[in-house]
Structure formats: structure tokens, C-alpha cells
Amino acid sequence: MLLYFIKRLAGAVPVLIVVSGIIFALMQLAPGDAVTMLISDEASEADKARIREAWGLDRPPFIQFLNFLGNALTGDFGMSFRYKMPVIEIVLERLPATIELAVAATLIAVGVGVPLGVLAAARPGTAWDAIASAFSFAGISMPNFWLGILLILFFAGYLNILPSGGREPWGLGVESVTGFLIIDSILAGRWDALGAALKHLALPAIVLGTNMTGIITQMTRAQVLDALREDFVMTARSKGVSEARVLWRHAFRNAMVGVVTIIGLEFGTLLSGAMIVETVFAWPGIGSLLINGISSRDFPLIIGLVLVYTGMFIVMNLLIDLFYTLIDPRIRMN
Amino acid sequence: MRKSTLSSLSVAALAATAAPLAAQDYTDARVAIATTETISGYNPYADPVVLMGSVWCQVYGCVTRYDFDAGEFIPYLAESVRAIDELTWEITLPEGLTRHNGDPVLAADIVHSIDYMANNPGSGKSFLVSDWASVEAIDDLTVHITTQTPDATVPDNLAGVQVTSKALFDELGDDMFRQAPYGAGPYKLVEVSIGQHMIIERDDAHPMTAQNNPAQIMYRIMPEPEQRVTALANGEVQIAQGVPPQLMQRVRDLPNADIATTNSVEMMFLAMSPNTHPWDVHEARQAVVHAINREAIVRAILQDQATILHGPVSEGQIGFDPDFTTPFEYDPAKARALLQSVDLEGVEVTLSTPVGRYTADRQIAEAMVPMLEEAGFTVTLDTPEWATLWANVQQGNVPFYYMGRGSMIDPSRALHQYFATGGSPRIGFSNAELDELLGAERSEFDPEQRAQKMQAAIRTLVDQAPAAFMWQHQMGWGVSNDISFQPRPADRADGWEIFVN
Numbered sequence: 071m072l073l074y075f076i077k078r079l080a081g082a083v084p085v086l087i088v089v090s091g092i093i094f095a096l097m098q099l100a101p102g103d104a105v106t107m108l109i110s111d112e113a114s115e116a117d118k119a120r121i122r123e124a125w126g127l128d129r130p131p132f133i134q135f136l137n138f139l140g141n142a143l144t145g146d147f148g149m150s151f152r153y154k155m156p157v158i159e160i161v162l163e164r165l166p167a168t169i170e171l172a173v174a175a176t177l178i179a180v181g182v183g184v185p186l187g188v189l190a191a192a193r194p195g196t197a198w199d200a201i202a203s204a205f206s207f208a209g210i211s212m213p214n215f216w217l218g219i220l221l222i223l224f225f226a227g228y229l230n231i232l233p234s235g236g237r238e239p240w241g242l243g244v245e246s247v248t249g250f251l252i253i254d255s256i257l258a259g260r261w262d263a264l265g266a267a268l269k270h271l272a273l274p275a276i277v278l279g280t281n282m283t284g285i286i287t288q289m290t291r292a293q294v295l296d297a298l299r300e301d302f303v304m305t306a307r308s309k310g311v312s313e314a315r316v317l318w319r320h321a322f323r324n325a326m327v328g329v330v331t332i333i334g335l336e337f338g339t340l341l342s343g344a345m346i347v348e349t350v351f352a353w354p355g356i357g358s359l360l361i362n363g364i365s366s367r368d369f370p371l372i373i374g375l376v377l378v379y380t381g382m383f384i385v386m387n388l389l390i391d392l393f394y395t396l397i398d399p400r401i402r403m404n
Numbered sequence: 405m406r407k408s409t410l411s412s413l414s415v416a417a418l419a420a421t422a423a424p425l426a427a428q429d430y431t432d433a434r435v436a437i438a439t440t441e442t443i444s445g446y447n448p449y450a451d452p453v454v455l456m457g458s459v460w461c462q463v464y465g466c467v468t469r470y471d472f473d474a475g476e477f478i479p480y481l482a483e484s485v486r487a488i489d490e491l492t493w494e495i496t497l498p499e500g501l502t503r504h505n506g507d508p509v510l511a512a513d514i515v516h517s518i519d520y521m522a523n524n525p526g527s528g529k530s531f532l533v534s535d536w537a538s539v540e541a542i543d544d545l546t547v548h549i550t551t552q553t554p555d556a557t558v559p560d561n562l563a564g565v566q567v568t569s570k571a572l573f574d575e576l577g578d579d580m581f582r583q584a585p586y587g588a589g590p591y592k593l594v595e596v597s598i599g600q601h602m603i604i605e606r607d608d609a610h611p612m613t614a615q616n617n618p619a620q621i622m623y624r625i626m627p628e629p630e631q632r633v634t635a636l637a638n639g640e641v642q643i644a645q646g647v648p649p650q651l652m653q654r655v656r657d658l659p660n661a662d663i664a665t666t667n668s669v670e671m672m673f674l675a676m677s678p679n680t681h682p683w684d685v686h687e688a689r690q691a692v693v694h695a696i697n698r699e700a701i702v703r704a705i706l707q708d709q710a711t712i713l714h715g716p717v718s719e720g721q722i723g724f725d726p727d728f729t730t731p732f733e734y735d736p737a738k739a740r741a742l743l744q745s746v747d748l749e750g751v752e753v754t755l756s757t758p759v760g761r762y763t764a765d766r767q768i769a770e771a772m773v774p775m776l777e778e779a780g781f782t783v784t785l786d787t788p789e790w791a792t793l794w795a796n797v798q799q800g801n802v803p804f805y806y807m808g809r810g811s812m813i814d815p816s817r818a819l820h821q822y823f824a825t826g827g828s829p830r831i832g833f834s835n836a837e838l839d840e841l842l843g844a845e846r847s848e849f850d851p852e853q854r855a856q857k858m859q860a861a862i863r864t865l866v867d868q869a870p871a872a873f874m875w876q877h878q879m880g881w882g883v884s885n886d887i888s889f890q891p892r893p894a895d896r897a898d899g900w901e902i903f904v905n
Contacts, residue, residue, distance in 0.1 A: 102795025110452035112531035112821055113796065124525030153445045154526050154578070162599065219630045227634040234634040236600075240436060240622055319479055354600045354627050361600060362442065365791055 075388070082384045085390035086377055090142070093376050097369050098131045104151040107366040125151055139377065147377075148370035152362070157374035161356060165378065166249030167237055167367065168344055168355030174271050175340055180333065183283040186288025187329075194295060202287055209284025214343050218350035225273060237270050237353040238263075274351040278343055280338050289332045293325030295311045300324070317381050326397045334390035338383045407528075425604055430608050433904040435618035435887060436641040437897050438632040439625055443602050446581035448566040449520060449527040454811060455645070456602075457529075458896040459623055463604060464566035464587030467495060467514060468559045470813055472880055472892045475720065476851070477559035477814075480511065482566055487849050490554045491537075495547040495562070497823050504607060506585040507569060511541035516570035518549075526578060532561040554847035556854055560814040591621070600625060606899060616903045618887075623897075636661050636882040643889060643897060647880035649707040655882045665709065665878045666891040668812035671716045672762065674755075674872040675822070679832040680803035682751045687742040689869040693732035694739035695779035700875055701771055705764050710875040715862040718876055720893055722814045723845070723858030730866055730873070738780035747774055747857055749780040756786040756805040758793055763877050769806050800829030806874075811892060815858070816846055832871035 105118050105127065113121075114235060122128045123307045126137065147157035160216070190202035226234035233239070237251060244254050252271070255264035297303065298321045306316050345357035352358070356375050363371040444451040455819055459647045460760035461469065465481035483498040501509040521527045522534045533539075536558075537550045547878045549558060567588065572580045585593040590612040591604035601624040604611050614792060624641065632644040633651050637658050647655055647663060674692060676683035683689055702710045713717050714730040743749045754775070757769035773783045788796075796802045812818050821827045825834040825843050841861035848854040866873070881891040887904040 096443055101792045102798075106795045106798055107791055108451075109528045110531050111451075111794075112817060113528075114531060117530045117534055121525050121530075152442075152450075154447055155445060155598070163598075219628065222628075222631055226640075227637055229760070230638045234631045234638065234640055235626060235628075236624070240434070240603075248837050314547065350628055350631070352628075352631065353599070354597070359599060367791060 078384075078388050078391075082381070085384065086380055087139065089380050090139070090373050090377055093373050094131070094135045094369070097367070097372060101365070102367055103127055104367045104369065108152055108368075119129060120197055138370070139273050142377075147374035150363075150368055150371040152366050152368045152371065157370050160359065160371070161374055161378055163249070164354055164356045164359050167251075167353060168341075168348070168357055169382075170250050171271065171274055171278060171341055171344060171348070171353060172337070174275035175282065175344075176333070176337065178275055178279035179282035179286050179336075179340075182279075182322045183286030184290050184329065186283075187287040187354070188294055188317065188322055190287070190291040191298065191321075199291075202291065203385035206284035206287035208290075209280045209282075209287070211284075212280060214277055214281070215350050217280060218273070218347060221273050221277060222351075231268050232273055235270075235274075235350075239266050239269070239270075240265060258341060272346050277350070278340060278347045282333075282340055285332060285336055286329065290325065290329050291339060292334035293328040297324045320368050323397065327394060330390055330393055330397065331366055334387045337386045341382060406876045414867070425740050430606070430619065431904045432619045433618050433886075434620040434622070435643065435902055435904070436624055437643040438635050438641040438645060439623050439897075440627060440632075440646045441623075441625065441895070443596065443599060443623070443625060445571055445598050446585060446596050447526050447578065448568065448581070449517075449524070449529050452528045455623075455897065457566075457899060458564045459602060459604065461563075462589045462591040463585065463593045464568055465509070465589040467562035467565045467567065469563050470560075470894075472720075474779050475875060477563060480664075482562075485559055487558075488548075489617070490847075491551050493549040493551070493558045494542075497545040497547075501588055503569060503586040503588045504592045505584070507571065507586065509567060509588045510544050510570070511547045511569050514547045514565070514572045515539050515541045516573060516701045517565055517567050520573070521565065523582075528598070529564055532564045548603070549841075554849070556846060556849050557814055557816045560817070572599055575836050594620065595678055604899065612900045614900065614903070616905075617899050618902055618904055621899050621902070633882060636884065639884070642884035642887050643902070644882035645879075645895065645897065646726040647882050649709040649880070652707070652709065655880070658882075661882050661884045662884075664881045664882070664889065664891050665888065666882050667711060667718060667720065667893045668682060668877045668879045668895075669718075669721060669812050669893040670876055671713060671810045671812060671815075671878065672710075672874040673713075673716070674874065675797075675802075675805050675831050676870060676872070677800065677803045677806055677830075677832050678834075679800065682746075682748050682753065683803055685746050685748060686869070688748055688751070689745045689872075690732060691739040691742040691748075691781075692776065692780055693730070693872040694735045694742065695776050695781070696772055696774055696872060698733045701768055702875055704789040705771060706875070706877070709763075709878040709880065711878065712875050713873040715866050716819060716871075717812065717815050717862065717871055721812060721886065722816070722851075723855055723862055725859040725862070728859065728863065732827065732832070732866075732869070732872075736775070736778045743780040750782055751780075752782045752784070753804050754784045754786050756788065756793055756802050758790045758806075759787050761790050762806075762808050762812075765806060772806070798828070799879070800832050802830075810894065816842075819861065819865070820846070823870060831870050835864070838864045838868065 088136040109118060109121060126134060131272050150160055151159050153160055186202045193199055220233050225232040242263050244260055245256055247254050251267040255267055258353055303316055303320055306320050345361050348355045348357035349361055360375045439455060441453045443456045448464055467482050468477045468485055469480040484496045486494055490493045495514060497509060503509060518533045518539045522530050537552045540548050542548055572584045576583055590607055590610040592607050593603045594603040596602050599828055601622050601898055603620055603622045606618050629648050629651055629663055633647060633655055635641045636644040652663050655661055676689045691703045692813050698712050702708060702712060714728055717724045722897045755769055756764050759766045769785055773785055776783045797805060809818050820842055822831055823833050825839050845854050845857035848857050883889050886905055888905055
């Protein structure tokens with residue numbers, strides 16, 4: 071198992087190098103640079119040239135990339151042009167907020183999508199199936215930013231029961247231990263803070279999880295329907311096993327491999343969706359940071375963040391692979 | 405040339421007008437402001453964004469500031485700022501001025517701050533000071549700035565100079581901004597959360613603060629206008645910056661808040677680069693100005709939340725002439741006749757516009773297309789991503805574009821940048837008469853004389869039409885009924901101008 075882990079992680083290194091190379095090349099092709107975007111439009115050409123030199127942007131792109139790679143191997147992703155801080159420091163400060171949001175969205179998507187999909191598969195062609203399909207298609211097709219604004223207007227504006235954005239209210243005062251506000255609130259025994267954190271998390275997590283919920287619902291329905299047509303299900307039924315046990319123990323368990331695969335793949339989509347959701351809800355994660363980085367051509371920050379995203383995607387899929395062995399003993403790590 | 409002395413509304417004078425009150429009389433109310441701006445970090449010189457610059461001025465204190473009531477730049481940290489000859493400005497600090505940690509504010513601090521702004525790669529505001537020939541501390545309280553040419557805009561530039569501590573910088577370097585952000589402004593820095601919020605706290609001992617100024621202010625980034633308005637409605641924030649025209653009525657209908665508007669002091673214009681055809685033809689440029697029905701756009705798209713411009717400035721700005729009206733009224737027939745006169749009817753042009761950068765920018769540009777086509781242009785609308793458009797504009801690669809230019813209380817820098825020969829490549833306009841007039845206003849220190857020279861330059865500029873001046877947006881601010889706040893032209897929300905009811 072450990073060897074498998076090491077192999078997979080070692081295999082990720084070339085992926086990260088290739089990804090950083092592609093991003094760097096794309097950034098070079100895009101018009102403008104950080105100096106154009108971050109220095110006042112009143113700056114003279116001489117001032118801009120001086121700052122380009124200081125930031126290393128006057129060197130040939132290939133040399134810039136090699137420098138970046140060399141430093142990145144030592145864990146130094148450079149300084150953000152915009153924030154004048156080490157990229158790694160900014161990313162580590164903001165990463166927990168995105169992970170917290172992504173995990174909450176995934177839990178919502180799995181918690182709603184799986185039962186709904188199983189329900190639809192157990193009663194195909196019924197009203198339940200139609201409702202589940204309508205719900206999932208709505209979730210898949212609804213744009214994040216639109217749903218986000220709609221929920222802000224309804225829950226924050228009309229009902230006034232949830233905050234309109236942000237991660238915590240002013241002056242919450244929970245000491246940051248892990249960076250995960252929910253965990254830190256629990257560690258501090260601050261149940262009021264936990265409540266406030268959950269209230270702030272609710273809307274962005276629902277919005278972010280909506281698309282994934284729709285896909286998981288559809289995928290679960292299809293996988294369970296397939297499984298229900300298998301011979302072993304017929305055998306189970308002929309042996310007198312209860313319908314609930316057939317559904318959950320036999321059909322659903324066999325359908326889980328496909329569902330889990332989709333969850334892993336959709337995690338990447340979810341992370342990209344987080345950029346929009348974080349912007350709409352002013353959520354202080356790395357998604358909104360990446361949007362700001364792109365708009366200001368902050369190359370070190372962009373590459374650093376893309377590598378984090380890639381790393382998260384790789385780790386997520388590694389965890390999914392491990393999970394396969396738990397749900398299907400026929401699958402082995404070798 | 406007359407020597408110029410800024411009115412001496414100094415810190416000391418303020419002390420006399422704002423009688424100190426007992427500590428228990430000061431309100432402990434906090435105010436949150438939803439902003440559209442960025443918060444880049446602890447370095448006050450890093451980001452040239454106007455609102456955040458004014459927040460840093462509240463913390464560190466800037467050398468001057470603009471008095472919107474008096475309509476002039478006045479000393480802020482300084483006791484006086486005056487021109488002692490054509491090339492030398494003298495800044496005098498008041499005796500006994502101290503930082504929040506008790507350290508004195510010295511002339512060396514001003515010299516250090518200007519040097520950092522001009523030369524440190526961490527500065528994004530070098531343009532304010534890099535043209536000055538020298539900056540020298542004469543004694544502990546006196547600084548002399550020597551300019552290369554007579555420059556009446558020095559007080560304007562000094563309004564962007566936050567005075568940080570040389571001694572602390574020598575000790576801590578750039579870490580000073582984070583570890584020891586001790587200023588001499590009316591508010592102290594409490595917390596910066598990069599890209600999220602910034603919190604400042606009233607300095608009760610400062611003569612500019614009053615008992616009913618908020619005890620703490622949080623500037624909180626909320627990029628979405630719907631979110632800002634909703635947060636105002638449910639009491640999460642007390643001030644919402646940048647309420648767009650379509651949401652103003654919603655704010656007016658709120659039981660707990662109202663809308664306050666102010667001029668943006670940002671000219672919106674259509675730039676036409678004479679380096680490209682057909683904009684090298686004077687008549688083609690004039691045809692554009694005749695072709696655009698600005699009244700219709702302001703009424704229908706901007707819902708009357710804009711002031712139509714007859715030149716680059718409006719009331720309250722240096723160089724505004726209330727008697728001047730543009731000779732280029734809306735007249736599509738005249739526009740077509742002008743194009744026909746130079747055999748350019750049907751000429752193909754591409755209009756570039758940012759999307760989401762300015763109020764209703766795309767809708768406005770879409771409305772302009774049929775107007776231009778009615779006048780005889782064949783128009784393609786181009787809507788690139790902002791960073792791409794901006795990079796190309798700065799390199800002079802966009803012939804025809806809709807754009808805004810802020811920070812124009814004193815319009816001199818902007819007019820030189822866009823319309824003087826060699827000012828920048830973004831329009832590439834050159835006219836000897838205009839250069840001379842702009843040079844004359846820049847070197848005139850007498851305010852009245854300077855205004856007249858600026859007006860002469862503006863008349864020539866409008867006639868030459870390298871740009872069609874459109875309007876200045878009225879900026880909407882949502883303000884809670886719990887506070888009193890009248891926004892000023894240009895984006896700023898200073899604590900000493902916010903009062904808790």
C-alpha cells in the first residue's frame with residue numbers, strides 16, 4: 071500500500087511540471103503583464119521598466135520558467151506581485167477556506183444526490199423518478215453565479231436568516247489553530263462560533279454542491295438501475311431477501327464504484343466552480359484569489375494556485391482509488 | 405508667478421475646532437463598509453487604488469488632502485505646503501506631531517516615504533513623485549522638494565504620499581508595514597486580511613476625530629453589487645459602495661437605509677487614436693462626437709445617474725468653465741455630412757469596450773454602435789477581457805475605445821497623460837498648441853490664472869476631438885439610517901466624515 075502511494079505521488083511530479091509549463095506558456099501568450107495591471111496607469115515607461123527588472127519579467131520567458139521550477143522544487147513559489155508576500159504563505163492562509171467549502175459542498179452533493187438517485191432507481195418511471203430527474207437536471211444546468219445571487223436575495227435579503235457572504239462575522243474571535251474555522255470553533259468549545267461559521271458556509275456550499283448533486287443523482291440512478299438488472303439481484307430476491315436489503319446491500323454497493331469514480335472526477339469541476347462561488351459570496355478561499363491573480367497577471371500566484379488545484383485533484387483521485395478497495399474487495403492496489 | 409501657499413488648516417488648527425471630549429463620550433459603535441476595491445496587503449504604497457489609498461492616509465496621514473468644501477488641497481499632516489520659488493516647494497511639519505506609538509513625525513520620514521515610493525519595487529505609486537529632481541530634509545520639520553520644471557500639481561501628488569517612519573523602516577525593512585504600522589493619522593490599523601477586509605480604529609487623541617465618528621471601521625470586499633445591497637439591507641454593513649443605477653431604487657425603498665450619490669470625477673470618453681485611419685482625419689473624430697446621443701444613453705441606460713460632459717471636467721474640478729458648452733451637439737446628419745466631406749462614409753471601425761469595468765459599459769457600447777452606423781460608420785464591437793484590452797490600450801494598439809479616467813480633481817496629470825505629445829501611447833495625440841496650453845497651466849501657481857489656462861487648453865482639446873467626452877457617472881452609496889455619511893467626489897469613505905447617529 072505504501073509503495074503504491076509513493077509510486078502514485080512520484081508519478082504526479084511530471085504532471086505538475088507539465089501543468090506549470092502549460093500555464094506559464096499561456097500566461098506568456100496573454101497580452102499584458104503584472105506591471106501593466108498592478109502599477110498605476112500614470113507610471114512612466116521608465117518606472118515600469120525598472121519594476122519589470124526588479125520582478126524578473128525582463129528576462130527571457132524560458133529563463134523565468136527555469137528559475138521558477140528550480141525554486142519550486144525547494145518549496146519556494148516566489149513572491150506574489152500583487153500581494154508582495156510569498157505565494158506559499160498566501161495560499162496556505164486561504165487554502166483551508168476552500169477545502170472547508172469543497173468538503174461541505176461534496177457532503178451536500180453526496181448526502182442529497184445518492185439517496186435521491188437510489189430512490190429514483192428503485193421506482194423507475196414513477197413520480198419520484200420524475201422529481202429526482204427534474205431536480206438533477208435543474209442542478210446540472212443552473213449557473214452557479216445566478217443561483218448564488220438568487221439565494222443571497224432570498225435567504226439574506228428577504229428572510230434575513232443567513233449572511234450574504236464572507237466566512238465569519240466581524241469580531242468572531244476564534245483563534246486559528248488549523249485554519250479550518252469549523253474545526254477551530256469545536257476545538258475552542260465555541261459553539262456560538264460554530265453556529266456562525268455554519269451559517270456563513272451554508273449558502274456557498276449549497277450553491278457549489280448543486281451541480282454535483284445533479285450529476286451524482288443521475289449517475290447513482292443509472293448505476294443502481296443497472297445493478298438491479300444483474301443476475302445476483304434476481305438470485306437475492308429469489309432467496310427471499312427483503313427489497314430494502316436488495317436495494318442497499320446488493321444493488322447499491324455494486325453501483326458505488328461508478329458513483330465514487332464520478333465523485334472523484336466531479337471534484338475537479340467543483341474546484342473550478344469554487345472560483346465563481348467564492349467571488350459571488352466573497353468567500354476568502356483560493357478560488358477568488360486565482361480570479362484576482364489572473365486579472366492582475368500575477369504569474370507566480372497563478373502558477374502556485376494552479377499547482378495546488380492540480381495537487382488537490384491528484385490527491386482526491388488517489389483517495390478515491392483507495393476507497394475502491396474498501397467497497398470492492400476484488401480491486402487490489404497492484 | 406505668484407508664490408502659492410496652501411491654506412493653513414493644519415492639524416493644530418483642527419485641534420482648536422474639535423474640542424476634546426472625555427473618553428467616555430466617544431461612541432463605541434462600529435461601521436462596516438462594503439467596498440468593490442482590492443486590499444493588497446500591509447504596504448500602503450503597493451496599490452494605487454483610490455479608496456484604499458485614502459484608508460492608508462487615515463492610518464499614516466498624508467502630506468496634503470483635498471478639501472471638497474473649500475475646493476483646494478490643504479495640509480493634512482503638514483502644517484503648511486508652499487512654493488517658495490518656481491521650482492521649490494517647502495513642506496513644514498507641526499511641532500510635537502507624533503505617531504500612534506509616540507514616535508515623532510520628522511522631515512526625514514517624508515523624505516524616506518517619497519524615496520520609497522519613487523524607487524522601491526514594492527511601490528505602485530512611483531508616478532506621483534518620480535519626476536521630482538530632489539527631496540531634502542532641511543531640518544527636523546522642513547522638507548524641500550525641487551521639481552525639474554514649474555509644477556503646480558505637487559500638492560495634488562502629495563495627497564498620495566503616506567508618511568511612514570524612516571526609523572522603523574531602517575530597523576525592520578518592509579516588515580515594518582506589518583509589524584509596526586504606526587502612523588499619525590486619525591485612525592490606527594487593527595487588522596488586514598488580504599483580499600478580504602481591513603479594520604481601523606479611531607484614535608481618540610487625534611484632533612480630526614469626533615466623539616461620534618465610528619470607533620472601528622471595517623472595509624470589507626464584496627465584489628457583487630447585489631450582495632452589497634443585501635448586506636446593507638440586513639444590517640451586515642452600514643455603507644455600500646458602488647450601488648449601480650438599477651439597484652438604487654431598491655436601496656431607496658429600504659426601511660433602514662437610503663441612497664446618497666456623488667460625482668465620480670471620472671471622465672468617460674471615446675478615445676480615437678490619430679495614429680490610425682480614419683482617426684487621423686479631424687472630421688472623422690468630430691463626426692463621432694456628433695453621432696453619439698449622450699442624453700439618450702444617460703436617460704435610458706444610466707437612468708439619469710450621470711453628468712453629461714462638455715469637456716473632460718465638470719463642476720468642482722479645476723478648469724471647469726460653467727459657460728462652456730461643447731460645439732458638437734448630437735446631430736447624426738451633421739456627422740454623416742462630415743464623413744461625406746472627407747469621403748469616409750461607410751468606413752470600417754472597431755469599437756473596443758471593457759465589460760463590467762465601468763457602469764453598464766457593454767450596454768453603452770452596444771447602444772453606440774447603431775448611433776455610429778447612422779452617422780455613416782461601419783462598426784464592429786470588440787469586447788475583450790479587461791486585462792487584454794488594458795494592456796493593448798497602454799501600448800497604443802487600440803484605435804477606438806470606450807474608457808474612463810479617474811483621479812481628476814486636478815485634471816492636469818490626466819490631460820498630460822492622454823493628450824500631450826509623448827504623454828503616453830494610449831491615444832498618441834499630438835498638437836503643438838495644446839502642448840503649449842497644457843504646459844502653461846502646469847506651471848501657473850496662481851489658482852485663478854491656472855483655471856483660466858486650463859479652460860483654454862480644454863477648449864482646444866474639445867475642438868481637436870482626439871476623444872469624445874461622454875459623462876461622469878454619479879456614484880451611488882447605500883447608507884444606513886444609523887449613520888450620517890455624505891460621500892465625496894472620488895471614491896473615499898473617511899472615518900472622520902462618518903458620524904454615528
